[in-house]
Amino acid sequence: MRIEYHIEGGDFSSGGSASSAVRKTLKQFNIAPLLVRRIAVVLYEAEMNVVAHAYHGTMTVDIRPTGIHVVIEDSGPGIEDIDKAMEEGFSTATDEVRQMGFGAGMGLPNIRKNCDEMKLTSTPGEGTRLEIQVNF
Amino acid sequence: MNIERVNEIVEGTLLFAPDAACSCESAFASDLMSDVLRYYMENTILITGLCTLQTIRTAEISNIPCIVFARGKQVSDPMLQLAKENGIAIIESGLTLFEVSGRLYQHGLKSVQEYLHSKKEEDRQR
Numbered sequence: 001m002r003i004e005y006h007i008e009g010g011d012f013s014s015g016g017s018a019s020s021a022v023r024k025t026l027k028q029f030n031i032a033p034l035l036v037r038r039i040a041v042v043l044y045e046a047e048m049n050v051v052a053h054a055y056h057g058t059m060t061v062d063i064r065p066t067g068i069h070v071v072i073e074d075s076g077p078g079i080e081d082i083d084k085a086m087e088e089g090f091s092t093a094t095d096e097v098r099q100m101g102f103g104a105g106m107g108l109p110n111i112r113k114n115c116d117e118m119k120l121t122s123t124p125g126e127g128t129r130l131e132i133q134v135n136f
Numbered sequence: 137m138n139i140e141r142v143n144e145i146v147e148g149t150l151l152f153a154p155d156a157a158c159s160c161e162s163a164f165a166s167d168l169m170s171d172v173l174r175y176y177m178e179n180t181i182l183i184t185g186l187c188t189l190q191t192i193r194t195a196e197i198s199n200i201p202c203i204v205f206a207r208g209k210q211v212s213d214p215m216l217q218l219a220k221e222n223g224i225a226i227i228e229s230g231l232t233l234f235e236v237s238g239r240l241y242q243h244g245l246k247s248v249q250e251y252l253h254s255k256k257e258e259d260r261q262r
Binding site for chain 2: 015040101107110
């Protein structure tokens with residue numbers, strides 16, 4: 001089962017709606033609630049990163065019998081230093097993002113903690129690609 | 137503790153309570169949603185002064201059944217709508233975050249578990 005969602009940069013009112021839709025889909029399957037929560041947190045953090053930092057992006061979700069595979073790709077400023085971005089507490093978020101309760105530099109470390117596989121690549125000035133896998 | 141009792145303790149206004157009975161065992165107080173996403177939130181009340189749509193969305197993603205907005209924050213119509221769609225109880229209270237937290241703690245609500253523990257629980261469920 002493959003679903004693709006569009007994510008608009010800067011649209012904080014709709015931010016999280018793609019993750020919410022995936023969460024609702026997963027709840028219909030016989031998956032442990034805490035596993036659904038873990039996947040939802042990973043997707044929400046990734047989606048809010050696109051909303052907070054990029055111009056626009058897509059979230060492609062592939063639900064397989066063995067797990068969920070998700071690719072989040074955006075057009076945006078990209079990440080200059082990925083190792084630095086993975087550090088807890090490091091953030092380049094704007095004041096607007098911080099006023100929404102995000103931008104504390106916890107997103108990427110939290111994604112890494114909650115998924116089974118994570119691959120982050122970025123070209124500064126072009127965009128970022130995040131590929132994650134959570135096994136059922 | 138049920139939602140009505142929580143509302144009484146925090147001298148709140150219950151704006152919405154889902155039909156399904158919900159019993160909360162713990163609470164977490166934070167204005168930082170990034171931190172909410174780091175902890176195990178089953179049957180947990182979120183106490184916050186951050187009054188935005190993303191507060192509701194964060195609660196939905198984290199399986200939080202009830203939010204207490206402290207410091208007299210007023211919930212907007214779109215926020216209430218999103219809470220209703222997701223079955224999240226909404227309480228407004230004029231008390232501070234400290235006082236809401238203190239009163240609920242005094243009445244037996246516990247702190248949340250580190251998410252590390254919940255992963256073990258998840259493995260048990262498999």
